[in-house]
Amino acid sequence: MPGPLITPGELVSRRILVIDDEEANVLLLTTLLKREGYTDVHGITDPSRAMQAFIDLSPDLVLLDLMMPEVDGFQLLEAFGRHERADEYRPVLVLTADTTLQARRRALSLGAKDFVAKPFDVIEVALRISNLLETRLLYERLRQPSP
Amino acid sequence: MRLARFLTRFWADRPLALKGLVVVALPLAILLVSLSLLFQASHAEEEAEDDVRRAFAVQRDTYQVHALLAEAAAGVRGYVLTRQARFLEPYRKAEADLPPTFERLDGIIRDAEIRNRFERIRTLAVRKREGLHAIVELADARTAHAHNTSEIEAALVANKIVLDAMRQEIDRIQVRENTLLDQRLRRVEEVRNRFLFLTAISAVVGLLGSLAAVYLFSTGIVRRIGNLEDNAERLAQGEALTELPQDADEIGRLAQRLVRASALLRGREQALRESEERFRLVIEEVRDYGIFALDPTGVVTSWNLGAERIKGWTAAEILGQHFSRFYPDETRDFLPARMLQRARERGTVEDEGWRLRKDGSRFWANVVITSLHDDNGQVRGFAKVTRDMTERRRTEEALRMAREDAIAANLAKSEFLSRTSHELRTPMSAILGFGQLLELDEETLSPSHRAAVQQIMKAGRHLLALINDLLDISSIEAGATDMSIEAVDLDDVVQEVHALAAPIVATGGLSFQLEAAEPGLIAQADRRRLIQVLLNLIANAAKYNRTGTCVRLAYGRNGADIRIEVEDDGEGIDPSAASRLFTPFDRLGQQSKTRVEGTGLGLALSKRLVESMNGQIGYEAPAKGARFWFTLPGVQPAQMPQKD
Numbered sequence: 001m002p003g004p005l006i007t008p009g010e011l012v013s014r015r016i017l018v019i020d021d022e023e024a025n026v027l028l029l030t031t032l033l034k035r036e037g038y039t040d041v042h043g044i045t046d047p048s049r050a051m052q053a054f055i056d057l058s059p060d061l062v063l064l065d066l067m068m069p070e071v072d073g074f075q076l077l078e079a080f081g082r083h084e085r086a087d088e089y090r091p092v093l094v095l096t097a098d099t100t101l102q103a104r105r106r107a108l109s110l111g112a113k114d115f116v117a118k119p120f121d122v123i124e125v126a127l128r129i130s131n132l133l134e135t136r137l138l139y140e141r142l143r144q145p146s147p
Numbered sequence: 148m149r150l151a152r153f154l155t156r157f158w159a160d161r162p163l164a165l166k167g168l169v170v171v172a173l174p175l176a177i178l179l180v181s182l183s184l185l186f187q188a189s190h191a192e193e194e195a196e197d198d199v200r201r202a203f204a205v206q207r208d209t210y211q212v213h214a215l216l217a218e219a220a221a222g223v224r225g226y227v228l229t230r231q232a233r234f235l236e237p238y239r240k241a242e243a244d245l246p247p248t249f250e251r252l253d254g255i256i257r258d259a260e261i262r263n264r265f266e267r268i269r270t271l272a273v274r275k276r277e278g279l280h281a282i283v284e285l286a287d288a289r290t291a292h293a294h295n296t297s298e299i300e301a302a303l304v305a306n307k308i309v310l311d312a313m314r315q316e317i318d319r320i321q322v323r324e325n326t327l328l329d330q331r332l333r334r335v336e337e338v339r340n341r342f343l344f345l346t347a348i349s350a351v352v353g354l355l356g357s358l359a360a361v362y363l364f365s366t367g368i369v370r371r372i373g374n375l376e377d378n379a380e381r382l383a384q385g386e387a388l389t390e391l392p393q394d395a396d397e398i399g400r401l402a403q404r405l406v407r408a409s410a411l412l413r414g415r416e417q418a419l420r421e422s423e424e425r426f427r428l429v430i431e432e433v434r435d436y437g438i439f440a441l442d443p444t445g446v447v448t449s450w451n452l453g454a455e456r457i458k459g460w461t462a463a464e465i466l467g468q469h470f471s472r473f474y475p476d477e478t479r480d481f482l483p484a485r486m487l488q489r490a491r492e493r494g495t496v497e498d499e500g501w502r503l504r505k506d507g508s509r510f511w512a513n514v515v516i517t518s519l520h521d522d523n524g525q526v527r528g529f530a531k532v533t534r535d536m537t538e539r540r541r542t543e544e545a546l547r548m549a550r551e552d553a554i555a556a557n558l559a560k561s562e563f564l565s566r567t568s569h570e571l572r573t574p575m576s577a578i579l580g581f582g583q584l585l586e587l588d589e590e591t592l593s594p595s596h597r598a599a600v601q602q603i604m605k606a607g608r609h610l611l612a613l614i615n616d617l618l619d620i621s622s623i624e625a626g627a628t629d630m631s632i633e634a635v636d637l638d639d640v641v642q643e644v645h646a647l648a649a650p651i652v653a654t655g656g657l658s659f660q661l662e663a664a665e666p667g668l669i670a671q672a673d674r675r676r677l678i679q680v681l682l683n684l685i686a687n688a689a690k691y692n693r694t695g696t697c698v699r700l701a702y703g704r705n706g707a708d709i710r711i712e713v714e715d716d717g718e719g720i721d722p723s724a725a726s727r728l729f730t731p732f733d734r735l736g737q738q739s740k741t742r743v744e745g746t747g748l749g750l751a752l753s754k755r756l757v758e759s760m761n762g763q764i765g766y767e768a769p770a771k772g773a774r775f776w777f778t779l780p781g782v783q784p785a786q787m788p789q790k791d
Contacts, residue, residue: 024577031584067569097572098565118576119611122583 006137008037014133015040017059019050019076020095021068025118029063029095029125036126047071051079059090060136061129064112066096066103077110084111089139091132095120158363160395166368170360177356181349188342195335201255202328206321208252212268213317215241215248216275220310223279227286227299238279245272261323264316271313278306371398378405382412437533440519443526445470445487457512457535459505470531473502475509490516491526499536511540564622571614579607616748620731623755630673630759634782637668637702637709644678644700648685652698655689657715664703670779672760677779680756683749684713684775692717695772708762708778716772728766729754753777 016038018029026043033041044053047068054062054076062080066073077092084090091113096103099117107115113135114128158166219241225234249269256262282302371391375398378388388409391402430438430451437454439447446469450462458465458473471483478500489496495517502512513534521527582604589597641661652659670677681700688698695716702711720728731751757764757777764777 022573022577025573025580028577028580028584032580035584035587067566097569097576099568099572100565103565118572119579119607120576122580122587 006134010137011130011133012037012039014038014060014137015057016042016061016063016129016133017053017057018043018063019047019053019068019073020063020065021045021047022065025065025095028122032122032126033129036130047076050076051083054080055083061133062090062092063129064092064094066094066098066107074106074110077107077112081111087143089136091136093125093128093132095125159392159399163368163397166363166396170364173360173363174353174356177352178349181345181353184345185342185349188338188345192335192338192342195331195338198331199328199335201257202324202331204255205252205261206324206328208248208255209265209268209317209320209324211248212245212252212272213314215244216272216310216313219279220275220306223282223286223306224303227282227303230286235283238283242276245276258323258327261320261327264320264323268313268316268320271309271316275306275309275313278302278309282306368398371402375402375405378402378409382409385412385416435534437531437535439531439533441470441487441516441529441531443528445483445529448528454533457504457510457533458502464505473533475501475503486514486516487529490518490529494518502533510535511537561622564618567621568614568618571618572611575607575611575614579604579611582607613748616752620748620752620755623752623759630676632671632673632760634669635672635674635677637670637711638663638666640674640677640681641700641702644681644685647678648682648689651686652689655692657689657692657695658697660697660699662699662701664701668702668704668709669782670709671782672762672779676756676760680753680777681711681713683753687749687775688713688715688717688773691715692772694718704781705778707781709781710776710778712774712776714769714772714774719768719771719773720766722768725766725768729764750775 016033018026018033018041020026020029020043023045026045030041030043042053042057042059044050048070050071064073064076073094073096077094080090080092092111093114093116094107094112095116095118096107097118104115113132116125116128161169215237218237222234222237226232226238249272252265256265282299285299285302371394374389374391378391381388382405388406391399391406393399393403433451433453434456435453436451437457438451439454440449442448446467447465450460450465454465455461469483471479474482482498482500486496486498495515497513497515499511499513501509502514504510513536515532517530517532518526519528519530582600585592585596585600586604589600592600641663645659645661649659685698685700692698692715695718697716699714699716700712701714702709704710729750731748754764757779760779762777762779764775767774767776
């Protein structure tokens with residue numbers, strides 16, 4: 001009988017990219033994540049640099065705000081989708097103060113895996129993040145041949 | 148004169164059958180009378196000729212009697228002288244022939260004088276014969292006795308006297324007969340003349356009778372039928388009829404019927420003319436529509452005031468012109484012909500487009516062309532109705548722009564709300580997020596800091612609730628809500644609401660009662676918003692009921708609607724304040740008197756939500772506590788779409 005599929009140690013070492021033009025929000029999320037034990041957390045407040053960071057860092061999870069100047073979250077979602085390989089599972093969690101149904105639908109249809117309205121409950125967000133990472137890990141394992 | 152008129156009248160009034168009979172019978176009757184007269188005349192002539200013939204016969208026979216007796220006397224005398232028997236032959240012949248001759252005469256004599264003389268002659272003849280007989284006997288005796296010569300002489304003398312007397316009578320008869328013959332011949336002449344005269348008269352009368360018949364036929368029938376035909380022709384031409392005498396026969400009645408038909412036709416024609424006149428006036432007076440007529444080639448044949456008003460030409464200016472001049476240059480070459488062709492094919496054709504006024508300016512016209520047909524289905528022209536739609540087109544344009552503006556404004560409003568939502572929530576996110584992080588690590592905080600974090604969190608949550616409600620109300624008022632009205636199973640919704648609200652109700656130490664009037668009720672609502680309203684009302688009931696024991700949620704049918712009530716048995720609401728319940732931020736003084744939390748927007752928001760789901764909301768005061776109700780349009784179970 002093998003042990004638990006995924007150990008907490010595997011999760012917290014995963015790379016997370018936070019994109020939000022509001023510095024306070026980036027700080028809130030990175031603080032929360034560090035408190036939860038995550039070690040590889042990157043924050044971006046300049047959306048125009050977000051795509052480059054996404055390519056450079058190749059994160060396991062993206063926490064994305066929708067309403068940003070110059071390049072908004074929808075455009076970034078589209079760009080991620082164009083850049084991504086078809087068989088890749090790289091979850092994006094949208095965190096936004098725009099709670100309208102249209103925004104929710106549009107974000108999910110552009111490939112966001114989850115959607116949380118701001119202000120959010122930090123515990124809930126922490127749980128969603130771990131869930132999404134777990135899914136990605138399981139997906140990766142399925143793709144790799146068993147040793 | 149009066150009689151003539153009366154007769155004419157009388158004749159005209161007889162039925163045609165009688166007239167025909169008279170016309171045929173009149174010449175026939177005259178002919179018959181003529182013939183009978185002729186017959187009578189010829190009969191009279193025959194009689195007269197008979198008389199003449201008889202007169203000749205009497206003369207002949209009397210001569211014969213005389214001759215026989217004279218010859219007999221001569222014979223006897225000879226015998227007396229000669230004693231030769233052959234002298235007695237005439238005597239014997241007379242003996243034999245006289246009786247039949249007398250008999251014949253007796254049969255044919257009519258005249259009284261002649262009969263008298265005849266009777267005398269007969270007597271004389273008898274005496275003569277007896278005398279002769281006596282002489283013959285004497286002569287025979289003298290043969291034996293030659294001494295009787297004197298006796299014979301005496302007898303001869305006597306005989307001679309008788310014969311003379313007889314001859315005298317015969318002469319008289321001859322004279323009489325001659326007189327009679329003359330008379331009779333004259334009468335024959337007369338009768339013949341009369342006969343000729345009658346024949347001539349008959350011919351003349353017969354001719355006149357025929358002429359009279361022809362005249363009667365002509366006056367009684369032919370001329371009148373001719374008149375009738377004239378009148379029929381007039382009737383056909385629509386002219387006034389010639390007045391004809393009102394005779395009572397068939398022709399007269401026919402004439403009167405024609406008169407009646409004419410009157411009827413005139414009446415109808417008059418009515419038709421009046422109706423057409425009225426109609427024409429109506430059309431001419433119509434000012435909002437240009438109504439005019441075209442001949443089959445498109446030439447204008449009538450023009451109303453509306454057309455004049457819209458297009459600028461007066462009737463006098465445009466009549467006789469081709470309607471293509473109403474079209475601007477770019478369509479004039481093909482559109483008018485095409486319009487007429489389509490109207491011909493389909494009966495009617497409608498078009499909208501630019502047309503020209505007299506002054507050359509353009510107007511946007513709605514045009515309907517209808518083809519007009521005669522009785523044989525041939526197109527005899529077109530009716531054209533034109534409306535000036537320029538103003539309406541302008542209005543439509545303005546409306547469209549206004550609509551576009553409104554849509555743009557709405558989009559802008561949604562955009563604004565979305566931005567506001569974002570701008571207000573983003574800092575709240577940081578405040579509440581960090582506050583929550585501090586709460587998570589509260590063991591590291593001093594008690595005063597811990598209390599401060601709690602105050603921050605409480606105020607933050609209140610502010611967030613306020614922002615949420617305010618944005619909700621704004622978005623509803625802006626028409627930017629995401630309402631998705633669908634059939635909602637109330638039992639289902641109430642179960643969910645019960646699960647969500649039970650903790651809130653339980654916090655106040657209250658019991659939560661559910662009452663469904665019947666199962667399976669379906670309402671038309673937005674499920675999420677319905678839950679929001681219910682939670683709001685239940686939370687209010689729980690929050691403000693600090694003296695009662697329960698919160699009650701009841702729902703049932705109310706006509707075609709569903710009615711839902713949320714009730715508590717607390718202290719209730721001051722009746723004077725009830726009217727302000729649904730006003731935003733009016734918390735009925737709660738904020739100062741009590742410690743109950745609230746944004747003051749809950750009921751106002753609920754009211755807007757219910758109304759945008761086509762329902763109503765209200766408050767009523769039960770015996771104890773407070774009762775809020777709202778309605779939603781219901782769905783009959785049969786109307787529910789079947790779910791797979």
